[in-house]
Amino acid sequence: SEDLGRVAVVDRKHAAVNPAAFFHGKPITLAEHQASRFIAEPLHLLDCCQESDGGQAIVVTTPERAKDLPHRPVSIAAAASGSGPDQYIMTSYYRPELAGLPEMGIVGDQLWNQSGLRPEDMDMAVLYDHFTPYVLMQLEELGFCGR
Structure with a gap:
């Protein structure tokens, strides 16, 4: 606790x-x-989680168009999405046990492979913190720490 x-x-x-x-x-x-x-x-x-739904947007454009924008652009090095067996909305309710987030591990592997980066190359990670145990599981699955 x-x-x-x-x-x-x-x-x-x-x-x-x-x-x-x-x-x-x-x-x-x-x-x-x-x-x-x-x-x-x-x-x-x-x-x-305190229920506080909101919205956000990311504007994606070419580097050529971005150079004239008022804010310094960032490049997208990788993108991935994934879900587990029997996935429904945010979690798989029918798992026999909750021992990690294997789908997050798959997504992490895709991101690391696409970008050529590794967890040790990161200065910051933005994780979904809806329930505290999920923060720890995400850190594990993405390779930031051991289990």
Whole structure:
């Protein structure tokens, strides 16, 4: 529970400094995490996603057109998508056990192979943090750490 709490604390730490974030100015401590009620043990309330659907867009264009735009462009080095057996929406509800996210591992392998980059080449990773255990599983599957 404390390991999951550390994920929640660091997620909120970053959200708290972003003026556009739902949790701007609202960091939490590990003690606050541990004191929050259990939703389904070992998950506390503060391990679970605050429903805050939003939207975003990425404008993709050629490097030639991008050179005249007001912001410095970035190049897309790789793109991949994947889903697991019996996949429905965000997770596979019929798995016999939840022991990682094998589809994330496949997507990670595709990204690393396409880009020629490796986890150690990354300065930042943007992971989906809807529930704290998934952050840890994504880090494992993408090769940022061992299991």
